[in-house]
Amino acid sequence: MRRLVTPIVLALSLSLAACAGTPAKAPASVAETPAPQGPPRLIVAVSIDQFSADTFAQYRQHYSGGFVRLINGVVFPSGFQSHAATETCPGHSTLLTGARPARNGIIANNWYEPGGPRGVKPIYCAEDDRDPASSAKNPVVSPYHLKVPTLGEWMKSANPATRNVAVSAKDRAVMMMGGHNIDAAWWWKGGAFVTLNGRTTTPAVDKVNAAAAATIKSGAPALPIPAWCAANDHPVAVGKTTLGTGRFPIEAGKEPQFRVSPRMDAATVDLAIGLIDEMGLGRGPAPDVLSVSLSATDYVGHATGVAGAEMCILQNQLDQSLGKLFAHLDSLGIDYMVVLSADHGGLDMPERMDEQAFPRAERVDPALTPEALSKAVGIKTGIVLLDGQLVIGDGPMGDLYINRALDPAQRARATAALVSILKAHPQVAAVYTGEELEKTPLPTGNPQDWSFKDRARASYQKGRSGDVILLLERTVTPIPNPIPGAYVATHGSAYDYDRRVPILFWRKGMNGFEQPQPVETVDIAPTLAAILGLKVPEGSFDGRCLDLDGGAGNTCDK
Numbered sequence: 001m002r003r004l005v006t007p008i009v010l011a012l013s014l015s016l017a018a019c020a021g022t023p024a025k026a027p028a029s030v031a032e033t034p035a036p037q038g039p040p041r042l043i044v045a046v047s048i049d050q051f052s053a054d055t056f057a058q059y060r061q062h063y064s065g066g067f068v069r070l071i072n073g074v075v076f077p078s079g080f081q082s083h084a085a086t087e088t089c090p091g092h093s094t095l096l097t098g099a100r101p102a103r104n105g106i107i108a109n110n111w112y113e114p115g116g117p118r119g120v121k122p123i124y125c126a127e128d129d130r131d132p133a134s135s136a137k138n139p140v141v142s143p144y145h146l147k148v149p150t151l152g153e154w155m156k157s158a159n160p161a162t163r164n165v166a167v168s169a170k171d172r173a174v175m176m177m178g179g180h181n182i183d184a185a186w187w188w189k190g191g192a193f194v195t196l197n198g199r200t201t202t203p204a205v206d207k208v209n210a211a212a213a214a215t216i217k218s219g220a221p222a223l224p225i226p227a228w229c230a231a232n233d234h235p236v237a238v239g240k241t242t243l244g245t246g247r248f249p250i251e252a253g254k255e256p257q258f259r260v261s262p263r264m265d266a267a268t269v270d271l272a273i274g275l276i277d278e279m280g281l282g283r284g285p286a287p288d289v290l291s292v293s294l295s296a297t298d299y300v301g302h303a304t305g306v307a308g309a310e311m312c313i314l315q316n317q318l319d320q321s322l323g324k325l326f327a328h329l330d331s332l333g334i335d336y337m338v339v340l341s342a343d344h345g346g347l348d349m350p351e352r353m354d355e356q357a358f359p360r361a362e363r364v365d366p367a368l369t370p371e372a373l374s375k376a377v378g379i380k381t382g383i384v385l386l387d388g389q390l391v392i393g394d395g396p397m398g399d400l401y402i403n404r405a406l407d408p409a410q411r412a413r414a415t416a417a418l419v420s421i422l423k424a425h426p427q428v429a430a431v432y433t434g435e436e437l438e439k440t441p442l443p444t445g446n447p448q449d450w451s452f453k454d455r456a457r458a459s460y461q462k463g464r465s466g467d468v469i470l471l472l473e474r475t476v477t478p479i480p481n482p483i484p485g486a487y488v489a490t491h492g493s494a495y496d497y498d499r500r501v502p503i504l505f506w507r508k509g510m511n512g513f514e515q516p517q518p519v520e521t522v523d524i525a526p527t528l529a530a531i532l533g534l535k536v537p538e539g540s541f542d543g544r545c546l547d548l549d550g551g552a553g554n555t556c557d558k
């Protein structure tokens with residue numbers, strides 16, 4: 001489809017909107033297009049991994065590709081992943097279920113059941129840990145732990161002709177957006193897109209895999225840097241090297257350089273396009289749903305931070321990849337509806353924040369890692385474990401568990417010691433026990449105004465969550481030692497830089513508006529369910545239907 005507005009007109013309308021506080025007006029060509037009647041034939045649910053509201057705000061003025069139409073649709077710049085544990089798996093689990101982690105069961109990427117068969121070993125959110133062949137590191141991929149249905153599953157139960165398809169670089173994104181009843185599921189593993197055990201590949205997948213393999217084998221040149229990235233393009237010292245000026249060349253045979261780059265998103269979009277054609281998505285007897293989770297923003301955010309030339313180049317490429325996907329759907333004449341959001345936000349690396357007016361940003365004290373806390377609790381209580389740690393956890397934040405080898409009295413002492421050690425530490429913002437959160441009511445109201453305890457409660461599920469939940473202070477990065485080019489910056493905190501994400505809706509003929517008040521990612525599923533005319537039992541969603549009409553009509557009255 002032709003571009004709807006020129007970038008200059010778009011930038012002007014946005015800056016006027018920003019000054020006047022009024023919604024950006026859709027260009028006449030959009031507003032005058034008659035709205036399609038009835039439910040759309042295809043839902044395209046896009047998740048941009050680690051796409052914070054801050055990153056969207058920073059780059060939206062520069063988009064000239066697929067984002068342009070979305071910005072002229074319905075824009076909620078303050079969508080909330082309202083829970084505290086802002087990780088990939090919980091974030092993707094809210095997008096199409098309408099349920100928060102407290103109810104859908106996906107409280108973190110990894111958790112522990114120290115009293116269960118895995119003992120002190122972690123359980124991965126998207127594995128079937130009942131299978132002896134599965135481990136957190138090498139999972140038998142499954143949606144087993146997701147306790148609620150996804151939108152695609154609701155659609156399939158209303159009409160079995162619906163196809164529910166999900167693609168991503170990440171298996172957990174595919175499982176959480178697709179759910180249990182999924183027609184096609186593809187994620188990246190070891191240099192190719194793979195699927196669930198027992199399923200076979202298709203010509204469309206083979207084609208994308210062959211193209212990716214050829215690129216990795218031969219290597220590829222640096223990607224172009226747009227002129228508007230100049231301000232981002234300067235070196236920042238991290239450890240023994242610098243970051244901030246990367247261009248994403250691929251050396252022959254280096255698969256990680258392909259994965260941690262905009263080319264991973266481009267391949268994922270090519271796969272989505274291949275499956276649209278191969279399966280005839282959007283042209284079947286019932287509406288279909290295609291989930292596309294694009295992981296490169298997260299990989300690059302972790303590897304280089306979110307404000308260097310790397311992220312700038314990536315945003316430009318991502319915008320072009322989205323444009324390619326939408327142009328393909330337009331060329332087929334499919335009536336499709338797009339929702340785009342993110343699993344969580346993100347924070348830049350402290351080394352660049354230090355240069356950019358935030359000198360107090362720091363890395364976490366290694367004393368807060370589960371290993372160090374284990375030793376400290378042992379010293380404080382005198383409890384000695386011959387085998388394994390007293391305190392178990394996935395990292396220096398979030399859920400911490402007390403080893404079940406302890407008797408109940410020892411466990412109570414260890415828990416009390418852990419809480420007091422954490423509360424005395426200057427990098428700790430809040431500490432809760434699981435028992436305390438269990439008694440806390442589920443939060444309601446504006447997610448921006450929730451207390452830390454409310455946020456932690458929205459991530460809490462009995463039997464899965466930690467004995468103690470640790471929330472760090474603002475801008476403390478929970479990576480004690482950065483690995484430049486792989487892991488320097490992250491997310492996962494209870495702060496709005498990690499919770500706040502854009503939520504954008506677009507369909508041909510839609511009257512666009514921008515609503516800056518907070519909404520939630522759990523509002524997406526009820527909003528789409530209403531537009532699709534799905535009958536979903538009362539109480540299925542934690543979120544609410546958002547009226548996308550933008551005028552006197554109401555898309556929730558169906």
Ligand SMILES: [Zn+2]
Pocket residue numbers: 050088298302491
């Ligand atoms: Zn991440």
